[in-house]
Structure formats: structure tokens, C-alpha cells
Amino acid sequence: MAGTGTAHLRPEDETLLRVQDLVVEFPAGRRKVHAVSGVSIDVRRGETLGLVGESGCGKSTTGKAIIQLPRPTSGSVRFEGTELTGLSGKKLRDVRTRLQLIFQDPISSLNPRRKVGDILAEPLRIWRRGDRSEQLAKVREALDAVGLDPDVAMDKRPHQFSGGQCQRISIARALMLEPELIICDEPVSALDVSVQAQILNLLDDLKERYDLTLVFIAHDLAVVRHVSTRVAVMYLGKLCEVGDPDAIYESPAHPYTAALLASIPVPDPAVRPDDEDVLGGDLPSPLDPPSGCRFRTRCPRARERCAAEEPEMRAVGPDQFVACHFPLVGEGGDGAGAPAAADGDGHADQSARAAGSERADGDGSDGDGSDA
Amino acid sequence: MTAPTESETLLEVTDLRTRFRTPAGTVRAVDGVSLTLDRGRTLGIVGESGSGKSVLSRSIMGLLPKRNVTCEGSIVYDGREISSLPPAERRKLWGADMAMVFQDPMTALNPVIRIGRQITEGLRFHLGLDRRTANENALALLRSVGIPEPERRMKQYPHELSGGMRQRIMIAVALACGPKLLFADEPTTALDVTVQAQILNLLARQQRERNMAMVLVTHDLGVVAGRADDIAVMYAGQIVEKAPTATLFANVRMPYTEALLASIPKLDEPRRTRLKAIPGRPPSLIDPPPGCRFAPRCPYAQERCHREAPPLRESEPGHVYRCWYPVGVEPRRDGAADRTDTPTPTGAR
Numbered sequence: 001m002a003g004t005g006t007a008h009l010r011p012e013d014e015t016l017l018r019v020q021d022l023v024v025e026f027p028a029g030r031r032k033v034h035a036v037s038g039v040s041i042d043v044r045r046g047e048t049l050g051l052v053g054e055s056g057c058g059k060s061t062t063g064k065a066i067i068q069l070p071r072p073t074s075g076s077v078r079f080e081g082t083e084l085t086g087l088s089g090k091k092l093r094d095v096r097t098r099l100q101l102i103f104q105d106p107i108s109s110l111n112p113r114r115k116v117g118d119i120l121a122e123p124l125r126i127w128r129r130g131d132r133s134e135q136l137a138k139v140r141e142a143l144d145a146v147g148l149d150p151d152v153a154m155d156k157r158p159h160q161f162s163g164g165q166c167q168r169i170s171i172a173r174a175l176m177l178e179p180e181l182i183i184c185d186e187p188v189s190a191l192d193v194s195v196q197a198q199i200l201n202l203l204d205d206l207k208e209r210y211d212l213t214l215v216f217i218a219h220d221l222a223v224v225r226h227v228s229t230r231v232a233v234m235y236l237g238k239l240c241e242v243g244d245p246d247a248i249y250e251s252p253a254h255p256y257t258a259a260l261l262a263s264i265p266v267p268d269p270a271v272r273p274d275d276e277d278v279l280g281g282d283l284p285s286p287l288d289p290p291s292g293c294r295f296r297t298r299c300p301r302a303r304e305r306c307a308a309e310e311p312e313m314r315a316v317g318p319d320q321f322v323a324c325h326f327p328l329v330g331e332g333g334d335g336a337g338a339p340a341a342a343d344g345d346g347h348a349d350q351s352a353r354a355a356g357s358e359r360a361d362g363d364g365s366d367g368d369g370s371d372a
Numbered sequence: 373m374t375a376p377t378e379s380e381t382l383l384e385v386t387d388l389r390t391r392f393r394t395p396a397g398t399v400r401a402v403d404g405v406s407l408t409l410d411r412g413r414t415l416g417i418v419g420e421s422g423s424g425k426s427v428l429s430r431s432i433m434g435l436l437p438k439r440n441v442t443c444e445g446s447i448v449y450d451g452r453e454i455s456s457l458p459p460a461e462r463r464k465l466w467g468a469d470m471a472m473v474f475q476d477p478m479t480a481l482n483p484v485i486r487i488g489r490q491i492t493e494g495l496r497f498h499l500g501l502d503r504r505t506a507n508e509n510a511l512a513l514l515r516s517v518g519i520p521e522p523e524r525r526m527k528q529y530p531h532e533l534s535g536g537m538r539q540r541i542m543i544a545v546a547l548a549c550g551p552k553l554l555f556a557d558e559p560t561t562a563l564d565v566t567v568q569a570q571i572l573n574l575l576a577r578q579q580r581e582r583n584m585a586m587v588l589v590t591h592d593l594g595v596v597a598g599r600a601d602d603i604a605v606m607y608a609g610q611i612v613e614k615a616p617t618a619t620l621f622a623n624v625r626m627p628y629t630e631a632l633l634a635s636i637p638k639l640d641e642p643r644r645t646r647l648k649a650i651p652g653r654p655p656s657l658i659d660p661p662p663g664c665r666f667a668p669r670c671p672y673a674q675e676r677c678h679r680e681a682p683p684l685r686e687s688e689p690g691h692v693y694r695c696w697y698p699v700g701v702e703p704r705r706d707g708a709a710d711r712t713d714t715p716t717p718t719g720a721r
Contacts, residue, residue: 054564055535162653192420192591197635197649204646219564226637226647245643263569265594267636269617272598278573279566282534 005313006040008242008321012078015042016213017066017181022075024058024065033286035061037237038075040313043181043230048207048214050228050245052221052260056283058237059217063183066215067099068092079181097127100174104186106166110158116143116169117154123176142172145209146202164195171202175210183215188223200227221264225249230319233257236294237286239313243320253322253329256295293325301326379451382553382585383409383432388445390424390431397658401427403609405445411552412583416596416617418632419606422654425589428606429555432587433472434462450552467498467549473575475558477538481530487541488526494548513544517574536567540574547578554579557589572599593633597621602690605629608655608665611684615691623700625693628666664695672697 012018024036036058043049051059065072068084077084084095103109110119117139124135140150146168158166167187174182184203188196204227207214218224224231225245233241233254241254252258259279281298284290293311296302305325313323316330390402402424409415419425430436431443434454447455449469454462474480481490491513492506501509507526514522517540530538539559546554556575560568576599579586588600596603597617604614605626613626624630634648652669655661661668667677676696684692687701 054566164653194420194632194635194650195653197637197647198651200637201647201649220637221565222637222639225639225643226641226645228643249639259566261639263565264639265568265572265592265597267593267597267621267633267638269597269621278569280570282536282567283564 005323007313007315008239009040009042010044012042012081014044016045016047016080017041017043017215018076018078019062019066020076020078022062022065022077023073024061024070025073028287031287034237034289035286036065036072037289039234039237039239041232041239041242043213043215045180045213046211047229048216048227050224050231051215051217051234052219052224052231053234054219054260054283056236056286057234058286059219059234060185062234063101063185063215063217066183067096067101069101097123097177098180100177100179100182102167102170102174102182102184102187105190106163106170107158109170110166110173112158115155115157116161119158119169120173120176123173127177129177138176139172142175143169145175145206146172147198148172162195164191164198167191167199168202171199171206175206178210179212181213181215183217185217186219187216189218189220196223203227221249221260233260236283236289238294239323240295241320241322241324242313243317247317247320251329253316253320253327254295254324255299255301255326255328258328259298293323380410381408382411382450383407384446384448385432386446386448388428388431388443388447390427390436390441390443393440393442394658399657400609400660401657402431403657403660405606405609405611407604407611407614409553409585409587411585412579413602414579414586414588414600416600416603417587417589417606418591418593418596418603420591420632420654422608422657423606424609424657425591425606426557429472429557429587429589433466433470433555434459435472464498467494467551469551470553470555471546471549471551472555472557473539473542473546473559476562477535477542478530478562480542481538481545483530485529486526487528487530487533490541491526491545491548494545498549509548510544513548514541516578517541517544517547518570519544535563536570539563539567539571543571543574543578547582550582550584552584554584554586555589556586558591559588560595561591568595593636605632608660609657610665610694611692612666612695613691613693615693619688619691623687623691625687625691625698625701626666626695627670627672627697627699630699631669631671672699 006020009018019042020040022036022039026033026035039062041049051062053059066077072085079095079099082095087095120139120142121135124130124138130138143150143153148165148168158169161169188199191199200223206212216224216227228245231243231245231248232239233256235256241248241252241257248257249261252261263278279298284297290297292308293306296306299306311323311325313321316322316327386406388402388405392399392401405428407415417425417428432447436443445455446453449465454465488507488510491510495501495506495509510526511522514525519525519537519540533541559575560571563571572595588596590596600617602614603617603620604611605628606612607628613620613629624633631648631650635650637647650669655665655668663678663680664682667673670677674697682694682696684694686692687698
């Protein structure tokens with residue numbers, strides 16, 4: 001499987017969730033949207049995997065394909081050793097109680113005509129968990145856990161709550177069936193910063209309290225770094241880089257990761273934004289993705305080899321894996337392909353890398369002065 | 373550029389109040405905002421949703437509906453009071469004097485009109501150019517906002533372009549008639565980070581080249597930190613702190629600004645440190661609290677804060693804030709000491 005590979009996956013007996021060579025394609029007339037093209041990720045129990053990328057990179061599709069909504073075109077999704085892609089009917093529904101999803105828009109993901117108490121009790125009713133009073137107690141406990149007053153919230157409808165409060169209700173609903181894994185699909189991007197911090201703290205608390213494993217999908221690198229124990233960066237349906245967040249943020253190996261980090265606006269007037277590190281161009285169409293490395297059309301380091309051959313995931317550090325022929329970290333690569341080119345570019349490599357890590361450190365003294 | 377007749381001040385807003393009548397009561401969306409903006413400068417307006425930042429820029433532009441809206445206060449643009457002008461006169465200012473870049477380029481562009489006409493419309497209407505000259509200008513504009521193959525783009529419809537492209541078109545439309553004042557209302561919120569950086573750099577470049585003043589409205593302090601000359605922080609319809617950018621970040625006075633900065637996850641912080649969230653949520657603008665509007669959520673609030681609304685006070689030239697017990701000011705430290713002295717029980721310690 002070119003462009004992806006599985007070098008970054010850990011032994012299967014250590015992982016709670018293991019996704020291998022996931023492909024999701026949607027029909028579009030006579031053509032196909034290549035939403036996810038051979039992504040492999042795994043999550044250990046108790047981990048928070050941050051899945052980052054810009055819109056259209058397939059991060060949400062990956063999250064949804066994990067719970068088979070919709071079913072992936074091909075590939076394997078194993079949860080606690082059970083292969084989900086082949087399951088159907090009752091068996092799949094059974095597994096889904098242990099996998100929950102939290103959506104981006106908290107208001108539209110709650111039924112506006114139902115009371116909060118009913119919304120939360122519904123999964124318990126469907127699965128006949130406990131009698132009425134036990135269900136009620138459970139609802140109250142969940143509301144309390146997400147920081148809402150059960151007496152006040154139970155009988156209200158979603159429109160009577162703010163966006164942040166609705167997200168709390170969505171989280172409470174995801175907790176009702178005591179899941180093991182929660183997939184959070186951009187849970188805070190619709191919220192204001194001050195409220196966003198409340199929800200991030202809440203997710204952190206709940207994770208401890210209920211022993212949860214999280215897949216946290218977001219486009220905001222700072223948020224992802226904050227919550228994650230492992231990070232995977234996606235671009236146009238492919239994985240670019242996977243590994244320990246500290247390693248990745250300090251010295252990104254993939255040029256795309258570096259560009260993403262460089263474009264985060266820093267709330268510090270000493271950091272002058274400049275044109276240098278900014279990525280040009282737009283995301284290519286997923287109907288007709290570029291050959292070879294999908295990032296090559298916007299990559300400052302792209303060379304012939306990138307168009308011809310798809311890079312495979314490989315280790316560049318103890319827990320840092322990258323799918324790039326010419327990564328910013330590690331030796332110029334196993335690439336016997338273009339040693340001369342790699343040499344000739346050595347200078348640019350160094351400076352690009354320096355710029356990238358400087359930004360990542362939030363160290364403002366960008367003495368480069370090129371933004372004049 | 374300093375012609376003798378031109379004063380440096382381009383825009384002066386005094387005590388602007390915008391109210392919406394709703395079935396639930398009167399919403400005071402903008403409640404006594406004053407600001408000035410010099411030619412060629414950038415003012416960043418920062419606030420969360422519902423703080424009144426967008427209504428403020430729309431009030432100045434004169435883009436609000438007439439029904440159930442009242443707008444009071446003075447708006448002096450280029451030496452002329454414009455708040456009392458009839459709508460037809462206000463409209464003449466659009467394009468060549470002031471223009472706006474909206475947040476969502478999909479809904480702000482007309483989906484059934486080709487890109488070319490959306491740009492040339494303003495050129496022909498406001499500047500009275502003929503079709504050919506307008507077309508030539510439009511092509512040059514598209515090139516200057518970094519759109520490849522402008523001839524082809526002119527003939528396309530908005531849905532054929534990506535979000536970043538559409539926002540470039542919006543910017544081209546806004547810049548077409550060479551405005552002296554550009555309002556950018558969350559110009560990058562709908563865009564991805566890498567594209568956001570492109571668009572912000574584009575705006576900055578255009579602004580420099582045209583010596584245009586800009587009001588950059590955003591919820592993201594990171595967006596304005598490196599780009600605005602001055603920053604005004606809004607909360608519940610009021611400016612709660614305003615200062616030159618460097619001063620604001622160096623000497624935050626208003627606890628809300630401090631809290632806002634603290635609640636942003638930062639890349640240089642150790643991982644998984646607890647975020648300092650602001651508890652609660654902004655007050656209702658129908659019936660705001662009598663005292664300081666931030667008091668119910670403020671960690672430093674004292675009795676006076678709940679009772680009496682603090683006025684805007686100046687701590688150093690150009691730095692104003694709205695707080696009785698500002699951050700990092702001597703009396704404040706005393707105030708903190710006071711608190712332990714006063715009989716009111718403050719915590720277990």
C-alpha cells in the first residue's frame with residue numbers, strides 16, 4: 001500500500017482500535033471522490049488520538065467509517081479484536097454501544113422537539129438498561145458529570161441552551177451507554193474560545209473519570225496538541241505524519257505539518273506573520289488527486305520522485321513516523337532515489353526546519369526580517 | 373500622502389448605540405462605543421460571538437436593516453458626519469470610501485452571477501467606468517489578489533471556486549473601487565488555517581500598497597496580534613479595553629482580556645496543562661447586569677463591580693479599560709489585600 005504503509009502501527013494486542021488500509025470512496029456521477037485512501041491508525045486504551053487536517057482531508061470520514069457510518073469501501077476496522085467491517089444487524093448495533101460519536105454542531109445534533117431528559121434517556125430505553133427510576137438516576141448523573149444542573153436541564157429543550165451547554169448535553173448523551181471509545185468530531189470548533197476551554201477541560205475530566213479512550217478530530221493544531229497523547233496529520237485522504245505530539249510539534253518531519261504549524265496565528269505581537277512559511281495554492285480536488293505524494297502540488301520540497309512514487313510511512317524518531325520522500329527530520333531518507341538532489345537542497349532543508357520549529361516553540365524572535 | 377487639507381483621522385465614532393427591538397425586549401447590541409481610526413492604520417476588534425463586534429462595523433457602514441433597529445451616536449468619516457445621512461447618501465460612500473469583506477464568501481457572493489460581473493458592477497456603478505475599462509480593471513484586481521488564470525475565473529460562478537478563492541474574490545470586490553476604509557468581518561473564520569494565513573497576508577499587502585485603513589473584526593486574538601496597530605476588545609456590546617497592540621499584550625488591564633488570552637490553548641505550553649476557562653457565559657444584552665458586565669464571570673469581582681458600572685479609564689496614553697480593579701495596577705494589589713481584610717469570607721484560606 002503505497003503512500004500509507006503500516007510502519008507506525010503497534011502490535012495488535014496492545015490496541016483497542018486498529019484501522020488498517022481504510023478506503024472510503026463516494027460516487028460522484030461517473031467519477032469517485034477519494035475521501036480516504038488507505039489510512040491506517042491505531043489507538044491504545046486510555047489514549048487520545050488527535051486526528052488533524054484541514055477541511056476535505058478525510059478526517060471526519062475516517063471517524064465515521066470507524067463506526068461504519070457509512071461502511072468503508074475497503075480496509076479493516078478492528079475494535080477489541082472484533083472486525084467491524086463484516087458485522088451487520090444486531091451484532092453491529094451491539095458494538096456501537098461501546099463506540100460513541102460527538103458531533104461538531106451541538107445544536108443541530110440534538111432533536112429540538114424533545115426534552116433534554118428524554119434525549120439522554122433514549123439510548124437506555126432502546127437497550128432496556130434498568131427500569132425507569134434507574135434510567136432517571138443515570139440521566140441525572142450524566143448531566144451532573146458534564147456540569148449541568150439536572151433539576152433545571154431535564155425538562156428544557158435544546159434551544160433553551162447556549163452552544164456550549166448543548167455540547168455538554170451531546171457529551172452526556174455519548175456517555176449514557178458507558179462507551180469505551182468516543183470519537184469527537186470537531187467538538188469545540190463551533191464554540192467561542194472561552195467556552196471551548198470549558199469543554200476541553202470537561203472532556204479531560206470525563207476521560208479520567210470514566211476511563212475513556214478518545215479519537216479527537218479537529219483542524220486546530222493547538223487544541224489537538226493540548227488534548228492528545230498521539231497525533232496523526234492527514235492531507236487529502238492520506239496520513240502524512242503520526243507520532244508523539246511533542247516530537248511532531250517540536251520538529252515536524254512532513255513539510256505539510258511544518259506548514260500547518262507555521263500558519264497558526266500566535267497571540268503574541270512579537271511574532272510577525274510573514275509570507276515565507278505560508279503554503280501557496282489550494283487543496284487539489286479529491287475527485288482527481290495528484291499522483292505519487294498527494295501533497296506534492298503545494299510542497300516546497302517536491303521533486304520528480306514525489307510525482308512518480310508514493311511515499312511510505314517510516315520511522316524518523318522513536319515515536320515519529322512520516323510518509324515523505326524528503327522529510328525535514330532524520331537522514332535524507334533511505335532514498336537512493338535522489339541523493340544528489342537531497343544534498344543540493346540541504347541548505348533549504350535546514351532553514352525550513354529551523355523556521356518550522358521556531359514557530360512551534362512559540363519563540364517569537366524570528367530574526368529573519370524577511371517580512372519587510 | 374499628507375495633503376495639507378487632509379487630517380490624519382479618517383473615522384471617528386462617538387458613543388454609538390445600536391438597538392434591536394425584538395419580541396423578547398430591546399437588545400442593546402452596541403452600547404456606547406467610541407473609537408477613532410487614522411488613515412492607513414489597522415484596528416483589530418476582538419470579541420466572542422454576541423459581543424457586538426459585527427453589529428458595530430455594520431452600523432458604521434450603514435448596512436443594518438431599517439425596521440426595528442435604532443442607531444444613535446455620531447460617526448464622522450473623513451471630516452463629515454455621516455450618521456444622519458439618508459440611506460441613499462450613505463450608499464454613495466460604499467465602494468470608493470468604505471467597503472466590507474464578509475465572513476462567508478459563499479453567501480456574500482451572488483451564486484447566479486459570474487465572478488466578472490460581480491467585480492465590475494461596483495466599478496461601473498461607483499466609478500462610472502465603461503465595460504471594457506471595468507473588465508481590464510477587474511482582471512488586474514484578480515491578479516493582484518493572487519488568482520491564477522483570471523480570464524477564465526471571470527467567466528465562472530462562485531460555486532466553481534474553492535473557499536479560499538471565493539474569499540479572494542470577495543476581497544477583489546471590496547477593493548475594486550479603492551476604498552479608504554476596509555471592514556474585514558471575520559474574513560478568515562470560514563477558511564482553513566493554511567488558507568487563512570494566505571488571506572491575511574493578502575489583506576495586509578493590499579492595505580500597505582493602498583494606504584487603506586482597515587477594521588479587522590475577529591474572535592481570534594492570534595489573528596490580530598501580529599497585524600493590527602491597535603486592538604479593541606469588546607464584551608457585551610461595549611469596548612472593555614483598547615490599546616496599541618504591543619501595549620495591550622504587555623500590560624493587560626481588563627480581567628476579561630486576561631482571561632481570554634489565558635483560555636487559548638498555546639503551542640508553547642506543556643501538553644495537557646489545564647486550560648483556564650472562563651466560567652459561565654456572556655450576559656443577556658436585553659437586560660445586562662447593572663454593574664460591570666463581566667463581573668458575574670470575573671475572578672476578581674468585588675461588591676462594587678456588581679453595583680456600579682466602571683467607566684472607560686486611561687492608564688497610559690491610548691490605553692483605556694473598563695474596570696474598577698484592573699490587572700497589574702498598584703491599587704489592585706491593595707485591593708486583593710483588601711479583600712482578605714474585609715469581613716466578607718473569601719475562600720477557605
